[in-house]
Amino acid sequence: MLTYMILTVTVLKGADFMKTDLSWKVGGQQGEGIESTGEIFSKTLNRLGFYLYGYRHFSSRIKGGHTNNKIRVSTEKVQAVADNLDILLAFDQETIDLNYHELHEKGVIIADTKFKPVKPEDSKAEIYPVPFTDIASDLGTSLMKNMVAIGATCAVMNLEVEDFSVVIEEIFNRKGGDMVQKNMKAIQEGYMYMQKSLGEKASTLYLAKAENTHKRMFLIGNDAIALGALTAGVRFMPAYPITPASDIMEYLIKKLPRVGGTVIQTEDEIAAVTMAIGSNYAGARSFTASSGPGLSLMMEAIGLSGMTETPLVVVDTQRGGPSTGLPTKQEQSDLMAIIYGNHGEIPKVVIAPSTADEAFYDTIEAFNIADEYQCPVILLTDLQLSLAKQTVETFDFDKVHIRRGKLITSDIEQTDEKDYFKRYEVTGDGVSPRVIPGVKGGIHHVTGVEHDEAGRPNETASNRKQQMDKRMRKLSNLTERFPNPITVNVPTTKTDLLLIGFNATRGAIEEAVHRLREDGLNVNHLQIRLIHPFPAAAIKPYIDGADYVLVAESNATGQLANIIKMNVGHVNKIQSILKYDGDPFQPHHIYDAGKELLEHVYINN
Amino acid sequence: MSTSTIKDFRNGVKPNWCPGCGDFSVQAAIQRGAANLNLSPEDLAVISGIGCSGRISGYIRSYGLHGIHGRALPIAQGVKMGNRDLTVVAAGGDGDGFAIGIGHTIHAMRRNMDITYIVMDNQIYGLTKGQTSPRSEDGFITSSTPEGSIEKALSPMEMAITSGASFVAQCFSADIKELTATIEAGIQHKGFSIINVYSPCVTYNKVNTYDWFKENLSKLSDIDGYDASNREMAMNTLMKHNSLVTGIVYQEEKPSYQELVKGYAEQPLAHMNLDLQPELFRELVNEFI
Numbered sequence: 099m100l101t102y103m104i105l106t107v108t109v110l111k112g113a114d115f116m117k118t119d120l121s122w123k124v125g126g127q128q129g130e131g132i133e134s135t136g137e138i139f140s141k142t143l144n145r146l147g148f149y150l151y152g153y154r155h156f157s158s159r160i161k162g163g164h165t166n167n168k169i170r171v172s173t174e175k176v177q178a179v180a181d182n183l184d185i186l187l188a189f190d191q192e193t194i195d196l197n198y199h200e201l202h203e204k205g206v207i208i209a210d211t212k213f214k215p216v217k218p219e220d221s222k223a224e225i226y227p228v229p230f231t232d233i234a235s236d237l238g239t240s241l242m243k244n245m246v247a248i249g250a251t252c253a254v255m256n257l258e259v260e261d262f263s264v265v266i267e268e269i270f271n272r273k274g275g276d277m278v279q280k281n282m283k284a285i286q287e288g289y290m291y292m293q294k295s296l297g298e299k300a301s302t303l304y305l306a307k308a309e310n311t312h313k314r315m316f317l318i319g320n321d322a323i324a325l326g327a328l329t330a331g332v333r334f335m336p337a338y339p340i341t342p343a344s345d346i347m348e349y350l351i352k353k354l355p356r357v358g359g360t361v362i363q364t365e366d367e368i369a370a371v372t373m374a375i376g377s378n379y380a381g382a383r384s385f386t387a388s389s390g391p392g393l394s395l396m397m398e399a400i401g402l403s404g405m406t407e408t409p410l411v412v413v414d415t416q417r418g419g420p421s422t423g424l425p426t427k428q429e430q431s432d433l434m435a436i437i438y439g440n441h442g443e444i445p446k447v448v449i450a451p452s453t454a455d456e457a458f459y460d461t462i463e464a465f466n467i468a469d470e471y472q473c474p475v476i477l478l479t480d481l482q483l484s485l486a487k488q489t490v491e492t493f494d495f496d497k498v499h500i501r502r503g504k505l506i507t508s509d510i511e512q513t514d515e516k517d518y519f520k521r522y523e524v525t526g527d528g529v530s531p532r533v534i535p536g537v538k539g540g541i542h543h544v545t546g547v548e549h550d551e552a553g554r555p556n557e558t559a560s561n562r563k564q565q566m567d568k569r570m571r572k573l574s575n576l577t578e579r580f581p582n583p584i585t586v587n588v589p590t591t592k593t594d595l596l597l598i599g600f601n602a603t604r605g606a607i608e609e610a611v612h613r614l615r616e617d618g619l620n621v622n623h624l625q626i627r628l629i630h631p632f633p634a635a636a637i638k639p640y641i642d643g644a645d646y647v648l649v650a651e652s653n654a655t656g657q658l659a660n661i662i663k664m665n666v667g668h669v670n671k672i673q674s675i676l677k678y679d680g681d682p683f684q685p686h687h688i689y690d691a692g693k694e695l696l697e698h699v700y701i702n703n
Numbered sequence: 704m705s706t707s708t709i710k711d712f713r714n715g716v717k718p719n720w721c722p723g724c725g726d727f728s729v730q731a732a733i734q735r736g737a738a739n740l741n742l743s744p745e746d747l748a749v750i751s752g753i754g755c756s757g758r759i760s761g762y763i764r765s766y767g768l769h770g771i772h773g774r775a776l777p778i779a780q781g782v783k784m785g786n787r788d789l790t791v792v793a794a795g796g797d798g799d800g801f802a803i804g805i806g807h808t809i810h811a812m813r814r815n816m817d818i819t820y821i822v823m824d825n826q827i828y829g830l831t832k833g834q835t836s837p838r839s840e841d842g843f844i845t846s847s848t849p850e851g852s853i854e855k856a857l858s859p860m861e862m863a864i865t866s867g868a869s870f871v872a873q874c875f876s877a878d879i880k881e882l883t884a885t886i887e888a889g890i891q892h893k894g895f896s897i898i899n900v901y902s903p904c905v906t907y908n909k910v911n912t913y914d915w916f917k918e919n920l921s922k923l924s925d926i927d928g929y930d931a932s933n934r935e936m937a938m939n940t941l942m943k944h945n946s947l948v949t950g951i952v953y954q955e956e957k958p959s960y961q962e963l964v965k966g967y968a969e970q971p972l973a974h975m976n977l978d979l980q981p982e983l984f985r986e987l988v989n990e991f992i
Contacts, residue, residue: 144992145992313992314992315988315991315992316991316992317991321991325987325988325991328979328987329979329984330977331977331978331979333968333972333975333977334781334784334785334972336777336781336784353987354966355965355966355967356966356983357975357979357983358966358967358968358970358972358975359966359967359968359972360784360964360965360966360967362780362784362814364777364810365806365807365809365810366806368774368777368807369774369777369806369807369810370777372770372771372774372777372778372781373777373778373780373781373784374781375770375778375781376750376768376777376778376779376780376781376782376783376784376785377781377782377784377785377972378781378785379768379778379781379782379785380748380781380782380783380784380785380786380789380971380972380973381785381786381971381972381973381974382784382785382786382971382972382973382975383977384781384784384785398771399771399774402770402771406768492988492992493988495981495984495985498979500977500978507973507974516714516715516764518714534786534973535745535746535748535766535782535786535789536745536746536766536786536788536789536971536973537745538743538745539745540745540766541744541745541764541765541766542766543760543761543767543768543769544767544768544769545760545761545768545769546769546770546771547769554716554761555758555761
């Protein structure tokens with residue numbers, strides 16, 4: 099039973115405009131509680147049935163430096179950072195100075211009076227100073243200034259203070275009921291103060307009610323991957339910390355002991371990947387996760403996995419490169435390195451989910467493919483997908499199936515004791531039976547040196563060709579077997595313009611396509627989910643049928659566009675929109691580029 | 704259960720080592736030690752590095768993985784984590800363990816997993832035709848140090864003790880009796896055991912020859928009152944003899960990594976049912992709602 103008192107909140111009716119899509123941003127110094135403010139706000143709204151998309155701007159340092167969390171709230175599914183901003187919650191002047199330009203003319207800045215906020219001269223938005231810190235201090239501790247800020251938000255968006263009580267209870271109950279009451283009171287006070295400031299002015303930022311209020315998950319891509327790995331039967335994860343991949347190991351170190359497994363923080367990425375290979379060779383599903391710098395170090399070992407046909411899953415959460423690059427920023431520039439980075443030639447699969455739910459199911463599929471085809475599988479994400487927090491439909495356990503291919507785990511009848519098991523038997527589909535250590539009758543040798551069917555080193559030309567062909571044959575049917583190698587917005591192939599992307603660009607492209615269609619243009623969108631082997635046959639009809647193709651990707655050289663050109667042709671009609679400034683694509687970037695391309699074409703013809 | 708014999712661990716493959724190479728004895732000692740411990744060949748996994756010595760996993764009838772240069776230890780640790788019931792032996796040369804892979808060597812010793820690491824130390828790079836190694840002595844002339852090596856030779860035994868290894872031993876390939884007994888003791892030791900074996904390269908190392916070792920090595924078993932559980936005595940003895948000793952230098956009883964991991968299944972991970980319980984799945988999903 100809650101003891102705090104909820105003041106009656108008058109729900110203002112008759113607002114002239116109800117927003118179905120609204121963007122809210124909270125900003126301040128890193129380490130100041132900006133994260134928890136965003137967390138409480140978004141968790142509550144997710145439970146109210148809204149779709150959310152939260153993207154954090156942060157720096158490569160522990161404390162200090164500007165950080166912000168931009169959260170989009172919508173009554174419909176959203177998967178992109180919005181073009182503009184409705185509400186800016188500022189804990190310092192820097193937040194205003196760095197972000198006010200995003201606000202549209204009806205937007206508002208709600209700022210702590212403590213830092214004497216100044217509205218920039220050219221700001222179109224209204225500013226409302228609210229004494230976040232003072233109100234919180236009067237209630238007991240300035241730490242609750244975040245709650246006051248949330249309360250002020252409630253008044254602007256016409257949210258009910260009471261809606262926050264469940265999340266507040268969950269967070270503060272372990273600190274005692276008193277804390278729950280105090281924090282709720284802080285939200286209430288913030289609400290009242292803001293209500294008073296707004297006065298008679300009817301807000302244009304009231305949020306429409308969510309219609310479909312069934313439960314949905316709200317999580318970052320990395321959590322979806324970690325949960326996917328656990329569900330796929332992973333019991334061991336060796337890993338080395340790196341932004342933006344570390345959440346995966348941090349989730350699993352908490353959860354794996356519940357199923358008898360563990361995480362080891364290794365001395366480096368080479369140890370991480372080779373330990374994973376050792377564990378997979380022993381028969382336990384294992385993987386590692388890193389980002390570009392780590393993947394560079396892992397390349398030789400990924401080749402070992404390919405050559406020895408040992409299943410391996412590696413997650414690459416792309417970030418800004420090259421070298422240390424932009425560790426906390428969005429980029430999609432590992433593509434070529436991931437596909438072609440190894441020396442020599444191996445069968446390899448690269449899967450690139452676009453959303454958190456795809457990341458969950460694709461992670462499970464990655465382990466199944468690794469086992470079935472006995473080769474390395476790279477699950478490719480980008481920082482935006484890995485770290486953006488999004489609302490997705492609850493994962494469906496019935497869709498989870500574990501497939502291990504030609505794996506032998508029980509003893510084999512031996513004809514001749516001294517004979518080695520033909521671990522690399524030349525078969526029609528190229529996949530050989532795989533037996534794990536400990537199995538009687540299965541002894542064989544495994545080596546990264548070219549080898550014969552029993553794994554003994556063999557350098558003869560005929561054996562080399564036979565084994566190389568066998569390995570490369572394995573993936574010949576993958577593009578047909580892989581579920582949904584591409585996602586197409588509408589089935590039509592005949593279009594003025596076809597937009598193509600991979601990983602987290604999906605939401606921004608979808609919105610741009612929607613707007614271009616509203617302009618009367620015949621536009622389609624294709625998102626590539628299976629990157630390698632390239633699903634050329636599935637993609638070709640759409641490119642054949644399009645007058646122009648625009649590939650949107652976060653890198654400077656148009657890597658995906660080049661891969662498409664190489665596999666599908668049509669070099670002259672494929673153009674690129676490239677972004678490598680560290681920030682994600684917003685819908686208007688793609689809309690503008692598409693519009694400009696088509697206008698240019700129409701003017702010239 | 705039937706008793707294992709050395710024949711069970713022979714696969715009939717003729718090693719491509721030079722005649723007289725010390726590695727032949729290391730191979731024989733692993734085979735004999737495994738038989739003496741009554742291991743079944745399918746329960747032994749030999750994980751090797753790259754170089755002449757790395758070929759050893761292909762010459763022993765057991766499960767074996769010949770990996771990449773310098774990474775035998777992380778692969779071996781992964782195998783052990785995946786199936787804790789296996790006897791895991793990692794093997795490689797001094798280049799593998801003390802040059803390219805030294806980071807893994809030090810961390811494996813700190814980590815103290817229950818595996819055995821055998822280094823075939825010939826103080827030279829043999830397979831690439833005679834370049835210097837971190838174990839080559841001052842002034843050692845090779846194709847990559849024509850004026851003689853000017854870098855200090857590494858001391859694996861002292862490094863092992865300071866890195867926290869719980870079983871530290873050194874052997875000479877020509878003393879196959881002591882070598883076999885030490886490998887057996889290493890395998891039986893609960894935790895990480897490192898055995899550095901002086902395994903002469905008869906082709907490229909004309910300094911540290913069989914005769915040289917016979918003249919310079921001392922057996923710890925000949926030292927009155929030597930106590931391998933005494934860390935200080937171990938370090939002093941190594942320093943006094945310029946590390947040219949054989950036998951178990953240091954051994955400490957402490958829990959292995961496997962024993963310390965909280966929640967780690969008693970049953971090998973490789974034998975576990977991979978399906979998640981539906982209730983657990985629901986609980987995990989609900990954490991994100």
